[in-house]
Amino acid sequence: MPQNLFKIHEKEYVLPGTRACQGCGLSIAYRFALKALREDTIVTLPACCLCVLHGLYPLTPVLVPSVNNTFASTAASASGIAAGLAALNRTDTTVVAFAGDGGTFDMGLQALSGAAERGTDFIYVAYDNEGYMNTGTQRSSATPMGALTTTTPVLTKQQHKKDFLKIMEAHQIAYIATTTPAYPIDLYDKFVRAKRIKGTRFIHIHTPCPPGWQYPTKDTVRIGRLAVDTGLCVLFEVENGKFRFTGRSRTLAEKGNKLPVVHYVERQGRFKKMSIEQLSQLQNWVDDRWEEYKKKAAESK
Amino acid sequence: MTDARIITGNQAAALAARLCDVQVIAAYPITPQSQLAEMLSLYVESGQLRAEYVRVEGEHSAMTVCIGASTVGARVFTATSSNGLLYMHEQLHWAAGSRLPIVMCCVNRGVGAPWSIFNDQQDSLAQRDTGWIQMYCRDNQEILDTIIQAYRIAETVYAPVMVCYDGFVLSHTMMPVVSPTPAAVRKFLPPYKPHTILDSNNPMTINSVLLPNRRPDAEGVLCDGYMEMRYKLQNALNRSPETIREVNRQYAEAFGRDHGGMLWTHRTEDAEVILTSMGSLAAEATVAADALREEGIKAGVVGIRVFRPFPEKKEVVAAYRNAKAIILFEKSVSYGYEGGLCSDLKAAFYGSGINAAIHDHVAGLGGRDVKARELVEAVKSSLARIAEGERELNTTWLNCHTE
Ligand SMILES: Cc1ncc(C[n+]2csc(CCOP(=O)(O)OP(=O)(O)O)c2C)c(N)n1
Ligand code: SF4
Ligand SMILES: [Mg+2]
Numbered sequence: 001m002p003q004n005l006f007k008i009h010e011k012e013y014v015l016p017g018t019r020a021c022q023g024c025g026l027s028i029a030y031r032f033a034l035k036a037l038r039e040d041t042i043v044t045l046p047a048c049c050l051c052v053l054h055g056l057y058p059l060t061p062v063l064v065p066s067v068n069n070t071f072a073s074t075a076a077s078a079s080g081i082a083a084g085l086a087a088l089n090r091t092d093t094t095v096v097a098f099a100g101d102g103g104t105f106d107m108g109l110q111a112l113s114g115a116a117e118r119g120t121d122f123i124y125v126a127y128d129n130e131g132y133m134n135t136g137t138q139r140s141s142a143t144p145m146g147a148l149t150t151t152t153p154v155l156t157k158q159q160h161k162k163d164f165l166k167i168m169e170a171h172q173i174a175y176i177a178t179t180t181p182a183y184p185i186d187l188y189d190k191f192v193r194a195k196r197i198k199g200t201r202f203i204h205i206h207t208p209c210p211p212g213w214q215y216p217t218k219d220t221v222r223i224g225r226l227a228v229d230t231g232l233c234v235l236f237e238v239e240n241g242k243f244r245f246t247g248r249s250r251t252l253a254e255k256g257n258k259l260p261v262v263h264y265v266e267r268q269g270r271f272k273k274m275s276i277e278q279l280s281q282l283q284n285w286v287d288d289r290w291e292e293y294k295k296k297a298a299e300s301k
Numbered sequence: 302m303t304d305a306r307i308i309t310g311n312q313a314a315a316l317a318a319r320l321c322d323v324q325v326i327a328a329y330p331i332t333p334q335s336q337l338a339e340m341l342s343l344y345v346e347s348g349q350l351r352a353e354y355v356r357v358e359g360e361h362s363a364m365t366v367c368i369g370a371s372t373v374g375a376r377v378f379t380a381t382s383s384n385g386l387l388y389m390h391e392q393l394h395w396a397a398g399s400r401l402p403i404v405m406c407c408v409n410r411g412v413g414a415p416w417s418i419f420n421d422q423q424d425s426l427a428q429r430d431t432g433w434i435q436m437y438c439r440d441n442q443e444i445l446d447t448i449i450q451a452y453r454i455a456e457t458v459y460a461p462v463m464v465c466y467d468g469f470v471l472s473h474t475m476m477p478v479v480s481p482t483p484a485a486v487r488k489f490l491p492p493y494k495p496h497t498i499l500d501s502n503n504p505m506t507i508n509s510v511l512l513p514n515r516r517p518d519a520e521g522v523l524c525d526g527y528m529e530m531r532y533k534l535q536n537a538l539n540r541s542p543e544t545i546r547e548v549n550r551q552y553a554e555a556f557g558r559d560h561g562g563m564l565w566t567h568r569t570e571d572a573e574v575i576l577t578s579m580g581s582l583a584a585e586a587t588v589a590a591d592a593l594r595e596e597g598i599k600a601g602v603v604g605i606r607v608f609r610p611f612p613e614k615k616e617v618v619a620a621y622r623n624a625k626a627i628i629l630f631e632k633s634v635s636y637g638y639e640g641g642l643c644s645d646l647k648a649a650f651y652g653s654g655i656n657a658a659i660h661d662h663v664a665g666l667g668g669r670d671v672k673a674r675e676l677v678e679a680v681k682s683s684l685a686r687i688a689e690g691e692r693e694l695n696t697t698w699l700n701c702h703t704e
Binding site: 041042044055057062063067068072077080082083085088117118 | 362369499
């Protein structure tokens with residue numbers, strides 16, 4: 001594990017000039033993910049903000065061979081690429097599927113479940129900006145309770161976020177990790193680890209998004225860190241069924257100094273219509289999951 | 302020594318895929334295609350075929366796996382029917398737009414609602430505008446031969462090919478089929494060369510977002526916009542008849558069987574009435590034409606082998622030149638109009654001087670049996686109406702209670 005940012009692979013695979021917004025959390029995440037994955041990687045991606053980041057034909061700022069696919073098909077696309085490479089004995093190439101929360105939690109779920117059940121040898125990355133951002137900030141099943149979106153414009157989202165990591169755990173795959181671009185070393189480290197493992201690997205990236213979440217572009221890292229400090233984003237890894245907290249979340253679990261979610265919520269315009277009732281429901285939801293994770297960590301010792 | 306077997310259409314298709322050394326197979330079972338997916342699993346698991354078999358969770362993924370594997374340079378195969386084909390629709394466009402030489406069998410079956418597992422051609426006809434080449438087979442021998450030809454065609458023009466054959470009528474019916482030797486097929490079908498290689502040394506993003514207009518690349522060279530790419534696909538299909546005819550000719554030379562390039566004819570030289578259809582019903586029409594001739598009616602058949610690209614005007618006009626009446630039998634319909642083949646034929650005749658009366662029949666939907674004798678009766682009744690001066694004949698639903 002690199003001790004600091006200067007130890008990270010220095011080659012840039014995402015050059016300046018991406019079409020992502022200023023302050024985009026995805027841009028940071030993608031930059032460090034590709035540094036960890038390096039050469040001999042093929043990325044497959046669906047319609048989403050990453051597709052926009054990749055630029056308009058015939059130009060791209062991304063130095064990794066990549067293929068676009070349709071919204072529901074990312075994991076199947078990776079399956080096909082992996083099968084094709086296996087048939088041609090090109091087994092030294094890492095196949096990486098990189099999709100948004102909509103393309104993972106909603107439409108891409110069937111293909112992902114199929115690929116994971118088959119034990120397809122690939123890394124699936126769900127970068128989660130908690131909504132359909134590419135199409136204008138509509139609600140997804142990853143949107144948290146109380147958030148305004150363009151399809152929950154008055155009442156806010158009434159349901160909790162889908163606990164997608166449980167779905168992936170149920171597939172008993174080789175490796176599961178959660179991370180955030182607010183802690184790039186944590187993110188980098190998990191991609192390096194994932195690259196070394198065979199089989200289906202799943203990485204969830206909590207991805208702050210200034211226009212969608214309505215906060216100033218300079219605050220992306222701050223919002224990302226607050227998500228971790230309040231337990232809305234929990235950093236962990238599950239390898240061979242063993243759960244362990246990592247990084248800042250481990251510290252929080254040890255010290256028991258997790259912050260109330262209001263610290264995270266109050267800084268984002270999307271929560272401005274959240275009711276007190278919703279706020280306490282969100283807090284309970286976070287606390288319940290936090291306890292579950294602590295139990296899992298204890299059981300895995 | 303010839304290797305002749307008595308096998309079903311599905312077995313013929315599986316055998317052909319094996320002879321073509323396909324490297325990746327992804328398929329999802331659906332009646333009447335299932336036996337084909339099962340046969341291929343058996344080939345792979347018993348070591349008779351060295352291929353990756355991805356047992357996907359649905360047809361959308363089956364086509365996606367083919368797209369992914371074909372993109373990195375593997376020869377791929379899949380097959381489906383009916384609702385499975387409809388479920389692939391998005392990916393059919395994606396495959397053609399990506400210019401991938403995927404070969405797929407469509408074992409033709411009616412589509413729901415309501416459910417029918419039996420044969421018609423509504424499934425593949427509904428995919429007409431996806432950019433796929435569509436070929437229709439008359440019998441099991443033609444299934445095997447057409448699949449081998451399909452890879453040559455697809456890998457020459459970089460467009461996907463759908464090999465269509467009628468569910469149950471062919472898929473589950475035993476017929477004698479002659480199998481070429483693997484060595485002869487390898488000689489006829491060189492290894493697949495992808496048009497683009499995905500490589501770290503030359504990174505690129507395939508199928509990224511395009512603007513309406515052409516844009517310059519980093520060196521200032523103007524590159525295609527969306528419309529140019531669409532035009533290239535259209536152009537590839539428009540020019541493919543040449544390849545299709547040439548591949549058929551070379552196949553006939555190598556293996557002694559000629560199935561017609563874009564279309565085939567049966568006793569049309571002096572025919573005054575021409576029956577037209579696609580697939581097994583077209584084979585049935587030849588029996589009907591022979592029977593009509595015995596009754597003194599000069600009948601012949603034009604079978605449309607390739608529906609997309611549609612045979613070129615010149616060839617179509619030549620085939621029908623002497624006909625006074627053209628009677629079509631189609632296993633599909635474009636709701637609110639007529640059979641799709643009928644519309645296309647009429648369009649091909651426009652301005653050609655052909656002024657034959659045309660009578661379209663929708664027949665055999667959802668597996669309703671159509672016998673040669675019924676085709677004979679239908680033709681005779683058409684001719685009687687035409688003789689009475691009725692030239693604008695509405696589409697007739699054959700063997701259908703229409704009160
Ligand atoms: C079949 C289909 N339906 C709808 C769309 C429109 N669409 C494109 S991207 C997108 C949302 C993407 O959301 P997500 O996956 O979360 O990625 P993000 O844009 O938020 O990064 C939608 C709905 C599509 N491309 N394909
Ligand atoms: S909408 Fe959000 S995720 Fe998408 S590019 Fe902009 S900042 Fe990034
Ligand atoms: Mg999203």
